[in-house]
Amino acid sequence: MSPTVHDSADIAGSAKIGSGSKIWHHAQVRENASIGENVIVGRGAYIGTGVEIGPNSKIQNYSLIYEPAHLGDGVFIGPAVVLTNDTYPRAVNPDMTAKSASDWTPVGVAIKSGAAIGARAVCIAPVTIGEWATVAAGAVVTRDVKNYALVAGVPARQIGWVGKSGHRLHEIDDKLWKDTVTGDIYAEVDGHLKMTEGTN
Template sequence: MGARIAPTADVADDAVIGDGSQVWHLAQVREGVSLGERCVVGRGAYIGTGVQVGKNCKIQNYALVYEPASLGDGVFVGPAVVLTNDTYPRAVNPDGSLKSADDWHAQGVTIGDGASIGARAVCVAPVTIGAWSTVAAGAVVTKDVPAHAIVVGVPARQVGWVGRAGRPLEKDGAHWVCPETGVRYEEHESSIREVAAE
């Protein structure tokens, strides 16, 4: 099947692009990137050196995924999202000399399977975005996000839980329920877990 790469995309020779993946106009995929099967990299998106991307991911137009980010399977990265890699950025050292690669140590953003990052959100490394969570458009994430959490705002704060279908869960007595799939979850302190079907 192979991958489909636009002639105007800039893909490093040693980047690994999975079967069925698409890399669109003006996207840049740097050296050492591993992009899983059936992924979509939108127009003008940037994927930094050595970034690891699972299968079935969508990285939308003009998203910036800086190394050493790691994305699980089925991750959605919305338009113009930024995954940073420098917690205390400076162009120069304290003596005024221009910083080089040797003057800082990149820290990445880790995103779990099925998570979604809304348009123009910023995830400030180092943070972990839990599996199946949702970061609202425009949010600024400065601390870890639990699996299945919905976070909004600046700085991002949790406002609820979300199921695998992407819909906010609804409270039903002692459980949380997905209005689309009917799957039930139990809340335990700062996390939820799926209840086995009866």
């Protein structure tokens, strides 16, 4: 199925849009960006040069995904999320000359498959958001987030674990956690979470 692109969207000729994807009103997709199959890019969203977005992801309205961000499969980006790319932002050099592209090196945010970033959260590059992790709305992420971690606040700190359902996990035994929606069981080992054998 061909992608659906609204007439008001601005899509660079070198951008790749996967089949079944939908690009809505006033979204901009820059040069050499790669958007997988069945991705939704909402109204007014910005996808930077060379950004990669995996299939079945959702980029909600007015999100700003700056290069060189990389999003895995099935990633959720809430409304007005910002993925930055400049660790030391300045409009000018120390001598007050205007900065050009050659005066700084972009750094990216990597978001692993299944992860979700809540509305108006900001991820300060360079950071990696782990698989199936959840960043709460309004959080400011300044360091890497573990797989299945739930983080919130400014700066973001881990406040729990979440399962693939997106629901918070419940501790059923020492270092053993359950997703009450899917029934999946997770074991916490050395501060990291792994699904136990026999679960999906």
